[in-house]
Amino acid sequence: MNDDRPPPTGRRDDGDRLRLALDAAGAVGTFVFDAASDRLDGDSCFWSLHGAASRTVVRRLSDLKALVAVGDRERLGAVLRAVGEGSLPRLLVEYSASVGGTACALLLRGGRLDDGRVAGIVLDITEQRDVEAALRESEMRFEAIANSIDQMIWSTTPDGYHDYYNRRWYEFTGVPEGTTDGEGWNGMFHPDDQERAWERWRESLATGEPYHIEYRLRHRSGSYRWVIGRAQCVRDEAGRIVRWYGTCTDIQDLKEAEAQRELIARELSHRIRNIFAVVSSLVMLPTRAQPESRPFALSVQARIQALAAAHDYVRPHSPASATPGPQTVQGLLSRLVEPYNAADRSRIVVDGDDREIGLQAATALALIVHELATNAVKYGALATDGGIVGVASAATDDRFVLVWRETGGPRVAGPPTRSGFGTSLSERVVQMQLNATFSREWLPTGLVVTIDMPAARLAS
Incomplete structure (x- = not known):
């Protein structure tokens, strides 16, 4: 056609x-x-x-x-x-x-x-x-920096595939270059740490959250050394993850130093505990010849025992006496008031905000709580069967307030006409060691004591 x-x-x-x-x-x-x-x-x-x-x-x-x-x-x-x-x-x-x-x-x-x-x-x-020359120069600078620091550096693709390690990684592990690419890195961890490391890494890949973990990494000597693994993602303008960059930091020497320091601290705590026991005995020794001094000696001995309890809480003398987890205000108060609480009834109730506490703050609070509890037994809420004490704490970013409130005890007519040794000691400790204010309200229903301190002092 x-x-x-x-x-x-x-x-x-x-x-x-x-x-x-x-x-x-x-x-x-x-x-x-x-x-x-x-x-x-x-x-x-x-x-x-x-x-x-x-x-x-x-x-x-x-x-x-x-x-x-x-x-x-x-x-x-x-x-x-x-x-x-x-x-x-x-x-x-x-x-x-x-x-x-x-x-x-x-x-x-x-x-x-x-x-x-x-x-x-x-x-x-x-x-x-x-562009290629600039890229090569940038890569050379990166390599120079990455290989000049005493840290293992690595990077991965967005899905977590390891495709780069600096020279320090191969020097530390002793493995041939390229053998830990992909998922081969996990085989370098201690068998007991592998699943934990994988789980944490998968969580970061899924969420984009920074990766942070401690694990044992196999050294070229064949032994395992503790390291800190960290990584952060890099995102593009649309928020998509385009790269992960991470480091491994050898902390084996630090771990060993911490273990040694812990051993020394426990030995020191054990010796201090013995010193408390010796001092307590020495305080009571003169009462054999001077029975009239026994009440005063007993009060001093009780204060020493309160200090010993606080010290042993924050610096335990043995693993058996250690409290699991961090040492906190609530944990210390619970231990100090334990002798006043029966199995079927709590006479002193502790609640409120909690914060970690250091040795100096713990010893100060131990003295104060001991004096308040002793006076409550003699004259206040704990002098009667129906009385109770509430110990409540409230924390902000910069302040920590502790309130001791007695109810159900004898009716209070007003403040006492004089202050005893224990009360004066408590006020001095509060001001000097905690930089706090110490106020009392003698309400008809019972004594209310407020201790207001800088939050930073708790860690001391």
Whole structure:
């Protein structure tokens, strides 16, 4: 069947369409080289990319070489002729040229035609090479920094695939490079730590939360050493994770120092406990010859025992006497008031906000609570069967307030006419060791004591 339709108007031949495509691509020049006649036919873009001022498009290979950096001339000519002769399957060569006094990187690529000529294009790849050079320089700086610090550094892809370790990692582990890529890193952990490390790492990968864990890592000696593993993700502008960067820090020496320090601290606590016992005995010794001094000696002995209890709570003399978890105000108060509470009834109830406590603050609070409890037994809420004491604490970022409230005891007529030794001691301890205010309210229903201290003093 004949097609009588006229050809479409405005149709271009293949050469025109190729030129339009190359123009749209930007700085791309075309050429044909005939080695037999030494004819080099390049379009205007081809020659302008080489910095040629003339618009002449037909030249010789020597004309091109004259526009190329001296060190690249012979190599460029050799490659062009080799492709024309068929000894090279394709043309692909990079070289430099000077355009307006500025060095440019060019890429010549193409192939051999059936008639032996070489046809191809030239591309300006200066920007690409500048980016690659900047990237190489950045990578070199990163490697220099990563290998200069005494820490193991690693990175992963967004899914957690480990693909980089610095030199320190291989020096520490002694494994061949690349053997811990991917998931191979987990096999370097102590068997008892592997599942825990995996679980924590999977959680970070799923949530993007920072990775932080302590585990034992196999050293090149074959032993396991404690390290801290940390990692954080890097996100793109859309919030997607694009990379994880992490470190491993050897803390074996620190762990051993902590163990040694703990051993020394326990030994010291044991000796201090013995000192408390000796002092307590010495206080009671004169009462054999002076029975009239026994009440005073007993009160001093009770204070020493309160201090011993506080010290043993914060600095236990043995693992058996240690309280699980951190030492806190609530834990100390519960231990101090335990002798006043029966199995079926609590006479002193402790509640409220809790904070960790140090040795100095613990000994101060122990003296204060002992004095308040002793007076409550003698004169206050604990002097009757129905009386109780509430010890409530409230904490803010910078203050810690402790309130001792007695109810159900004898009706209070007013403040006492004089202060005893214990009361004066408590006020002095509060002011000097805790930098706190100590106030009393003698309500008809019972005594209320408020201790207001800087929160930072609790850690002392």
